[in-house]
Amino acid sequence: MEDFLYKLQKIRDGFFSRKRLTFFLDLIAIFSIFYAIFIIVNLEYLLSKSSIPSSIPINFIPPAVAIIIALITSTLLHNRDTKINVIRLIENKYPELKERLSTAYDNRDESNIIVDSLKTFVSESMTSVSPSMLLSKGIIISKIMITVIFLAGMAYISLNPQGIQISQSTLDNVTKNITGQDQNNTGLIDITGRPEDVINVAAKGSGDIFGKPKIASIEGKNIDLTLYPGDNTGTIVKDYTPTSNQFIKSAAFPVDVMGSNVSDGGYSMLMTKTETEKQLINKYAVERSKI
C-alpha cells in the first residue's frame, strides 16, 4: 500500500470516528429535548387516559418515543455523513494538496516518474493533515456542551416536574375543549330548575326550570334541587320552547315536580327526599307553575 494511501486511511478513520461521536451527541441532545417536552406536557397522564392496553407499561412509552424520534432525526441529520468526500475536505483545508491529492488517489495504481513524484509530494504533505482540522475540536466541544445542557435540563425537569409540568386538570380542560365534551358528560342534560332566587325569578318572569342543578333557598332553607336522570332515561331537549313548561293538574298527577316531565330517574330521586324537602320542592313547583 502506498504511503499516502495509508495516511489517507488513517485520516479518514479519524474523521469518521469524530462524525460518529457527533451523531451520538446529537442523538442524546434530541432525546433530552423530546423527553423533557413529554414530561412537561404530562404525556404519561394523557396516555393513561387513552385506550392503550394495560399490558403496555405506560411509563416506558415517553422515553421510548423520545428515543425513536431522536434516532430518526439524528439519522436524517447525519444521512450524508458516509457520502462525505474526505479527499475533497482535505484539499479544501490544505491548499497545497488541492487537485494533487485527488489526482494521486485516482492514479494510485499508475506508476511512472511523474505519478511517483506526485505521490511522494502528497505523502510528505499529508504528514501535517489531522482529522481535527477536518472536523474542528471547537464544533465537537460546542456539541458536547449543548448536549450536556440539554441533558441537565431534562434531568432537572424529570426530577422536579412541579411547576413546570402541565397539571392534570388543565389537561382535562384542554381535552374537553378539544373534543367539545366533558369527560363525565353523558350527553344528557338535567331538566331541574335553578331558582337561586325564586322570588326574583318569579318577579322577573324569566326563569325556567332548565339548567344546571342548584341549591334552592326556599323560606330560608337550602334545598338541593338536583335531579339525576336514570340510566338511559334522561330527556334530551331538542326543541325546547318555553310555552311547553305548563304543569297539568290532574287527579293522577297532582301539581308537583312530577308534572314537569321529570324523568323516571329524576322522579325516583325525588322520592328519596325527606317529606319536608318534598313539600318545599312541591311548593317551589307550584310557585313556578304560576309564572
Next chain:
Amino acid sequence: MSNETYSSSTRIFKDLLDEIGKVVVGQHEAVEQMMIAILCNSHALVESNPGLAKTLTISTISKALDLKFNRIQCTPDLMPSDITGTYIIEDVGGKKQYRFEPGPVFANIVLADEINRASPKTQSAMLEAMQEKQVTVGNKTYLLDKPFFILATQNPIEMEGTYPLPEAQLDRFLLKILMDYPTFEDENEIVNRYTKNITPAVRSVVSKAEVLELQKLTRDVPIAEDIKIRAIKIVEATRAKNDNIEYGASPRASIGIILAGKARALMKGRNYVSKEDIDAMAYPVLRHRVILTFEAERKGMTTDQVIADILKNVK
C-alpha cells in the same frame, strides 16, 4: 533518461521560452500553444493577419529545439509531389535509375504557409502526412522523421481564391492558435530590435532526443477523474442543444483537451493536470471544431465567446 529529462524539464522550458523570447517579442500564449502542440506530437493551425511573425516564431522554435525546419508556401498550383517528394532519374555508373527526392515535408517542423491557398488535392496529401506520419510515393512508403510537427497558417482576410479546409481536415489539427497584434510596448520593442544591425541569434537548448522524451513524459502526466470528466463534459456540451452552435466537437476534441492539458501542466512544471489547464486549452482545441449557427454569427458572436459560456456552465 526520462528521470533526467523530467527533473530538468522546468529548466528546459524556461530556457526554451527565454531563447524564443530573444527573437519573438510578446505572443507568449501563441508560443506556449505551439510548444504544447509539439509536446502532444500533434499539429497546429495558426490564424493571423500577415506580418505577425508566424514564420519567425516557428522557425525560432525549431532552432531552439534543434530540429530540421522546412517551409512550404502554399499556392493554388502547388502539387502533392511538391510536398511529398518525387522520383527523379539519375545516372549512376552509366546506368539510369530512379532515386526518391524527398519533398519539404521530410523535416521535423514544417510550416505550411497559407494552407488554404493550396488545392484540395495538395491539402489532402499534406493532411495524410500529418495523420499517418508517413508518405507514400508510387508504391513505396517513407516514414517521416520524429518528431514531426506541421504548423499550418491561414489568413483570415483575403479569402478570394482560397480552398477553405473541410471540417474533417480541420479536426486533425490539435490546436487553432490565434495571433493578435502586439501591444504598443511590444511593438516598440520589435522596432528597437529589428532596426539595428545586430540580428538576435537563437541557440539550441533542447536536443531532438529530449523533445521525444518530453513528448513521452507529456502522456505520463496524471489527471484526476473529476477533471477528466469536466473535459469530456465541455466537449459534450458543444454537441448538446445550443442556439449558438450548429455542429459540435468530436471525441477527438476530448482527447485533445486532456492531452493539451497534460502538456500545459508539464510546461508549467506541475506533476498533475489542473482544472485551469483544461479551461485554458478548451479554447484552442475547440475553436476550429465548433461551428456557429447563422444566428450566432449574425449577432457577431465568436467561437471563443461560446466556449467561454460553456466553460461557465459546465460544473
